[in-house]
Amino acid sequence: LIFIMRLQEFVTVLVRDPRTQKEDSWHSYIDYEIFIHTNSMCFTRKTSCVRRRFREFVWLRQRLQSNAVLLQLPELPSKTPFFNMNNPHHVDHRRQGLQEFLEKILQDALLLSDSRLHLFLQTQLSPEDMEACVSGQTKYSVADAIHKFASLNRRFPIEDEERKKGKNDADSDSESSSSGLRPSDDSISCGCKASPASEES
Numbered sequence: 291l292i293f294i295m296r297l298q299e300f301v302t303v304l305v306r307d308p309r310t311q312k313e314d315s316w317h318s319y320i321d322y323e324i325f326i327h328t329n330s331m332c333f334t335r336k337t338s339c340v341r342r343r344f345r346e347f348v349w350l351r352q353r354l355q356s357n358a359v360l361l362q363l364p365e366l367p368s369k370t371p372f373f374n375m376n377n378p379h380h381v382d383h384r385r386q387g388l389q390e391f392l393e394k395i396l397q398d399a400l401l402l403s404d405s406r407l408h409l410f411l412q413t414q415l416s417p418e419d420m421e422a423c424v425s426g427q428t429k430y431s432v433a434d435a436i437h438k439f440a441s442l443n444r445r446f447p448i449e450d451e452e453r454k455k456g457k458n459d460a461d462s463d464s465e466s467s468s469s470g471l472r473p474s475d476d477s478i479s480c481g482c483k484a485s486p487a488s489e490e491s
Contacts, residue, residue, distance in 0.1 A: 301328040301396045303411075305389035308381045309341075319343050320375055322385055324392070326411055332402045334436040338412040344369070347388055349417045350410050354401055361401070364394040405432045413439040 307323040321343040328336055347366055355363050367387025374380050392411075395401050409420040413435045422428050423435055430438070 297329065299328075299330045301326065301330050301333070303389065303392045303396055305385050305392065308385055310375055311343075318375065319345075320381060320384075322388060324411055330402075332408075333412070334408065334433050335412050335440050338436075338440060340412065340414050340439075342410065344384065344388075346410070346417060347391065350406065351391070353406050353421075354395065354404055357404055357406075358398075358400050361398065363401075364391050366391050408432060409435060412436045 302325075304325040305322050306325065308320050309322075310318050310320055312318050321341045324340050324342055326333070326335075326338045344366075348369075351363055351366055355361070367384045373384070395407065401407060405424045406420055409415055409423060409432060413420075415423065415435060419428070423430065423432055428435075
């Protein structure tokens with residue numbers, strides 16, 4: 291007798307480790323580590339770890355909703371003027387809300403087919419760079435971005451040729467700081483570094 295066991299697909303997502311990041315002398319924001327562990331064929335990397343801030347979640351929801359008009363997307367935790375970054379209860383309540391949002395999103399096959407979701411979860415690209423990548427305006431594909439984020443200890447998307455060519459040329463690294471992908475440790479206990487401050491607060 292031949293037994294064929296079908297592997298149950300799973301996606302584990304954790305939103306954890308809120309950290310306060312200083313944007314400039316006057317502004318700070320909190321970002322959260324998003325950890326993904328999965329055996330799903332939908333994902334390029336089976337384990338990944340990035341940091342995102344609340345406004346990037348807002349951007350993601352808007353983009354997913356505009357591409358899936360007939361779906362009612364889950365809500366994000368409400369943005370309240372009374373949110374206090376120094377209040378652990380406020381921060382944890384938002385963290386839980388962000389995790390619940392992602393858990394629901396990842397159960398929908400239509401949303402899982404959106405490349406923006408994968409770039410959001412598995413690279414540190416800014417919203418502008420994610421849009422550019424998805425619309426084919428970059429030299430790198432979605433899969434390239436995800437693989438390079440996970441495996442390379444250098445800035446991206448500067449290609450090797452360009453780096454060799456302009457090693458000592460300041461212009462060779464003129465991408466905005468939010469375009470820089472940081473490496474991810476492909477292990478379950480991956481510790482994410484804070485992402486560069488982007489234009490949002």
